[in-house]
Amino acid sequence: MARAATTSDVFNAIAEPRRREILVLLRAGERPVTELARELGIDQPRASKHLRVLREVGLVRDRKAGKRRLYGLDARGLRPVHEWTGGFERFWSESLDRLDAYVQDLKQEKPEE
Structure with missing residues (x-):
């Protein structure tokens, strides 16, 4: 049986340790991807991929703030x-x-x- 797509299932999305780390960091409030990447010790494109998955399953929301995009936790997911x-x-x-x-x-x- 094929595994459910990570982007459609919250359980698969949070199975990845870096994504759980992102959720922990976002408990403290909104952050830009560059700050999250620095905290995690990964490059910005990789952090963006993780954020996209978390956003698609409804765990993270984003909003424009000037030239930056801020990501925040949406724990309802x-x-x-x-x-x-x-x-x-x-x-x-x-x-x-x-x-x-x-x-x-x-x-x-x-x-x-």
Whole structure:
């Protein structure tokens, strides 16, 4: 089965570590591509390609500011990821609750020294 195109699926888009780094940088606010490229230690064309993918899946927005184009985070695009991972959050919470109950039972069974 062919893999979904990176530009149409948010999960594939964020699978790339540099793209996740870009999203982290953009949490602090809008930035031009040159600044993002410098922070990431990559050239501007490569940063632009990553930004294009993130924009196409709805994770990044851009706007003109004079001669520059500023990129900003649009976290609404992460909703499918958040909803999907929510099920695992419940799993881990329930698992940790069971572990805690087990440890408490062991403590009660252990004779005082």
